[in-house]
Amino acid sequence: MRNVINAVCISCGAEYEAGDHTYTCPVCGGVLEINYDYDYIKSVLTKEKLAERRDPTLWRYMELLPIEEGSELSPLRVGGSPLYRAERLGKILGLRQLYIKDDGLNPTSSLKDRASAVAVVRARKAGIGVAACSSTGNAASSLAGNAAALGLASFIFVPERAPAGKLTQLLIFGATVISVKGNYEDTFKLSAAAIEKYGWYNRNAAVNPYLSEGKKTVSFEIAEQLGFRVPDYVAVSVGDGCTIAGVWKGFKDLYAVGFIDKLPRLISVQAAGCCPVNRAFETGNPLEPMEENTIADSIAVGVPRNGAKALQAIRESGGITVNVSDEEILDTMGLLGASSGVFGEPAGVTGTAGLRKAVERALIPPDALVVSLVTGNGLKDVSAARQAAAARPPIYIPADMGLLIEEFERRNIRP
Amino acid sequence: MRNVINAVCISCGAEYEAGDHTYTCPVCGGVLEINYDYDYIKSVLTKEKLAERRDPTLWRYMELLPIEEGSELSPLRVGGSPLYRAERLGKILGLRQLYIKDDGLNPTSSLKDRASAVAVVRARKAGIGVAACSSTGNAASSLAGNAAALGLASFIFVPERAPAGKLTQLLIFGATVISVKGNYEDTFKLSAAAIEKYGWYNRNAAVNPYLSEGKKTVSFEIAEQLGFRVPDYVAVSVGDGCTIAGVWKGFKDLYAVGFIDKLPRLISVQAAGCCPVNRAFETGNPLEPMEENTIADSIAVGVPRNGAKALQAIRESGGITVNVSDEEILDTMGLLGASSGVFGEPAGVTGTAGLRKAVERALIPPDALVVSLVTGNGLKDVSAARQAAAARPPIYIPADMGLLIEEFERRNIRP
Numbered sequence: 001m002r003n004v005i006n007a008v009c010i011s012c013g014a015e016y017e018a019g020d021h022t023y024t025c026p027v028c029g030g031v032l033e034i035n036y037d038y039d040y041i042k043s044v045l046t047k048e049k050l051a052e053r054r055d056p057t058l059w060r061y062m063e064l065l066p067i068e069e070g071s072e073l074s075p076l077r078v079g080g081s082p083l084y085r086a087e088r089l090g091k092i093l094g095l096r097q098l099y100i101k102d103d104g105l106n107p108t109s110s111l112k113d114r115a116s117a118v119a120v121v122r123a124r125k126a127g128i129g130v131a132a133c134s135s136t137g138n139a140a141s142s143l144a145g146n147a148a149a150l151g152l153a154s155f156i157f158v159p160e161r162a163p164a165g166k167l168t169q170l171l172i173f174g175a176t177v178i179s180v181k182g183n184y185e186d187t188f189k190l191s192a193a194a195i196e197k198y199g200w201y202n203r204n205a206a207v208n209p210y211l212s213e214g215k216k217t218v219s220f221e222i223a224e225q226l227g228f229r230v231p232d233y234v235a236v237s238v239g240d241g242c243t244i245a246g247v248w249k250g251f252k253d254l255y256a257v258g259f260i261d262k263l264p265r266l267i268s269v270q271a272a273g274c275c276p277v278n279r280a281f282e283t284g285n286p287l288e289p290m291e292e293n294t295i296a297d298s299i300a301v302g303v304p305r306n307g308a309k310a311l312q313a314i315r316e317s318g319g320i321t322v323n324v325s326d327e328e329i330l331d332t333m334g335l336l337g338a339s340s341g342v343f344g345e346p347a348g349v350t351g352t353a354g355l356r357k358a359v360e361r362a363l364i365p366p367d368a369l370v371v372s373l374v375t376g377n378g379l380k381d382v383s384a385a386r387q388a389a390a391a392r393p394p395i396y397i398p399a400d401m402g403l404l405i406e407e408f409e410r411r412n413i414r415p
Numbered sequence: 416m417r418n419v420i421n422a423v424c425i426s427c428g429a430e431y432e433a434g435d436h437t438y439t440c441p442v443c444g445g446v447l448e449i450n451y452d453y454d455y456i457k458s459v460l461t462k463e464k465l466a467e468r469r470d471p472t473l474w475r476y477m478e479l480l481p482i483e484e485g486s487e488l489s490p491l492r493v494g495g496s497p498l499y500r501a502e503r504l505g506k507i508l509g510l511r512q513l514y515i516k517d518d519g520l521n522p523t524s525s526l527k528d529r530a531s532a533v534a535v536v537r538a539r540k541a542g543i544g545v546a547a548c549s550s551t552g553n554a555a556s557s558l559a560g561n562a563a564a565l566g567l568a569s570f571i572f573v574p575e576r577a578p579a580g581k582l583t584q585l586l587i588f589g590a591t592v593i594s595v596k597g598n599y600e601d602t603f604k605l606s607a608a609a610i611e612k613y614g615w616y617n618r619n620a621a622v623n624p625y626l627s628e629g630k631k632t633v634s635f636e637i638a639e640q641l642g643f644r645v646p647d648y649v650a651v652s653v654g655d656g657c658t659i660a661g662v663w664k665g666f667k668d669l670y671a672v673g674f675i676d677k678l679p680r681l682i683s684v685q686a687a688g689c690c691p692v693n694r695a696f697e698t699g700n701p702l703e704p705m706e707e708n709t710i711a712d713s714i715a716v717g718v719p720r721n722g723a724k725a726l727q728a729i730r731e732s733g734g735i736t737v738n739v740s741d742e743e744i745l746d747t748m749g750l751l752g753a754s755s756g757v758f759g760e761p762a763g764v765t766g767t768a769g770l771r772k773a774v775e776r777a778l779i780p781p782d783a784l785v786v787s788l789v790t791g792n793g794l795k796d797v798s799a800a801r802q803a804a805a806a807r808p809p810i811y812i813p814a815d816m817g818l819l820i821e822e823f824e825r826r827n828i829r830p
Binding site: 056075076077080082084085088102105107108109130144145146147148149150151155158160167168169171172173174176177178179180181182186187189190193194197198200333334337338339340341342343377378379380382385386388389392393394395396397398399400401404407413415 | 471490491492495497499500503517520522523524545559560561562563564565566570573575582583584586587588589591592593594595596597601602604605608609612613615748749752753754755756757758792793794795797800801803804807808809810811812813814815816819822828830
């Protein structure tokens with residue numbers, strides 16, 4: 001990879017060759033980060049060159065990705081998700097320039113496809129025929145789907161609480177699914193042991209530094225879709241920490257190659273019932289495990305393995321942390337859907353729920369340019385959506401116009 | 416609309432102004448079709464002009480759409496869905512040039528978004544603030560989502576059997592949902608009465624001729640994505656008949672403006688438990704109602720209101736009809752997912768199931784250029800997917816490596 005210099009430990013600064021076997025620092029155990037030769041990249045990539053490309057997927061940013069020359073690319077349409085100007089929602093929230101990035105429209109319906117696409121391409125290039133991970137759901141289905149599309153086998157470890165929709169998706173993609181009696185941490189440990197034993201490609205966002213490299217493409221798209229205007233704030237839901245780290249890396253990359261001239265501030269939003277990253281940021285204490293007590297299962301991560309990267313991203317960006325209750329998350333699902341036609345899963349709209357709260361608390365000026373990232377499709381967790389919609393149940397009636405009119409009157413509906 | 420001449424009854428040939436109040440022929444009750452001025456369109460749209468456009472949505476084909484000048488367009492990213500070369504699946508099926516068009520990646524996760532986008536734009540332009548329809552699910556959620564995005568209210572009539580995922584999506588989009596005790600026909604009739612009484616915009620594909628005009632854009636995209644090579648066959652699942660009619664109209668439009676020099680043959684695939692269109696085609700008898708007896712709820716339409724248009728499309732194209740069992744549909748869900756990373760709902764993969772059967776019966780030569788249209792996302796109906804995945808259940812174990820190894824051995828899994 002002409003564009004990649006090496007992999008650097010974010011804890012102790014030790015440097016390693018960027019390969020597929022050293023994922024965490026052999027010296028201190030820290031997470032690695034991929035380090036690019038931005039001078040070289042500047043010499044081969046310009047905004048104008050980018051603008052000419054027809055490929056809408058994340059591969060349009062090839063010069064900024066850790067992909068070996070001659071790799072077979074994942075054929076799914078990963079990335080290229082729409083950025084919507086959300087005027088109605090903006091009015092409700094009190095923001096004049098609000099945009100929604102709907103990453104639930106990725107092939108397996110979450111942002112995680114960006115990471116998995118990079119993972120399977122690297123696995124294939126390294127000659128590894130099986131990819132594996134532990135996941136509360138979206139990383140898993142994205143790995144299974146992207147592996148299937150590229151002809152790789154996948155072994156997926158899920159905690160027993162994973163919603164049925166997500167499990168089913170894995171099975172349809174032909175994955176071998178191991179449902180582990182325990183929490184995310186137990187699941188992660190078993191997956192790590194099996195990956196070690198069998199030599200599978202390791203797609204655990206916890207340790208694999210290439211995954212946030214895939215995720216960062218969401219920031220490339222946001223910037224490009226805004227004509228390289230930089231948002232003042234980007235609201236992101238945070239679980240393991242890999243996504244917010246990727247979002248930050250994306251903007252830093254663009255800054256390093258001179259495509260943008262400032263950086264956004266990140267709004268790190270966690271569920272109040274599981275907010276170890278935000279707690280560590282707010283208290284200044286080290287990360288401590290927390291219970292996983294929230295409806296937003298995709299971000300219910302009590303021991304965030306990418307917590308250090310996430311904290312670094314929030315700090316460097318001059319970011320804000322906000323915690324939201326499950327009620328606020330569910331309420332935001334309906335708000336986003338009814339105002340914008342975007343249906344996000346609970347973790348998918350947690351960023352928007354936090355944004356709403358941040359505006360209410362006057363942490364964000366009303367004229368700020370704000371992007372709220374929706375990370376997963378609401379169809380992924382229909383039972384949660386049903387709770388969100390419980391306040392407005394369907395009208396159940398026989399096929400009779402008279403009864404319909406009666407029901408409208410009784411419910412004060414003006415048709 | 417400079418590009419539209421009028422609306423013509425497909426049964427008696429009577430001609431009407433293309434407006435928003437006459438949807439079926441006042442003379443004979445036939446369904447209308449929008450009639451374009453292709454000479455004018457040729458003078459304003461060329462392949463080269465099209466190639467320069469950056470808008471990936473269906474609005475890139477504006478010159479071929481029934482949209483009034485100055486209309487506010489639906490902001491969702493409708494259309495622009497990926498066309499995948501499906502080599503692995505092609506090998507399994509015995510086809511050398513197979514493509515999958517994944518329309519489940521539309522904003523509300525089905526092809527119906529194309530029709531609803533056109534509907535809400537016309538409603539808004541006509542000054543109507545409420546849109547309504549009856550639907551087994553996808554038309555409904557697409558209308559609710561597109562209406563929400565454009566700021567319209569929606570009233571949706573669904574038969575009681577509609578899957579939970581689809582109902583929930585409607586409620587999240589803020590629709591008023593009326594769940595009707597009865598079948599699709601009962602639901603349709605009640606919606607028609609309410610639409611008449613309240614003056615709502617009528618998005619019933621049964622009668623609104625603009626909907627297949629939205630759906631036809633899927634064919635525009637297929638042709639454009641293939642570099643204007645024309646598929647020899649296009650496989651489509653058929654329920655009401657509106658989608659296959661739209662697919663056919665799209666190719667005919669492109670032929671009329673000289674963008675393509677031949678037309679594809681359509682493969683009309685229905686569920687064996689509800690196949691009134693295919694039965695009428697095969698027997699030559701008039702359309703007769705059938706029971707709605709299939710897991711593929713989106714195409715379980717016993718009285719297809721667009722049956723005449725569908726039959727015309729199959730006939731004109733020199734098409735083929737194939738009926739498939741629910742087992743074949745479920746089996747194809749897993750096959751498509753594991754070979755291609757595409758997760759379709761039962762009705763969404765019915766076209767592919769029928770294609771498979773047509774190849775087995777040697778109705779299609781192995782070197783034909785074939786496109787199979789996947790019309791809806793598998794997350795829409797997780798319970799069906801669970802049935803499809805039942806043969807490969809997860810492995811449930813505690814977090815213990817020894818137990819995992821035992822399970823692999825017991826199940827003959829080679830990790």
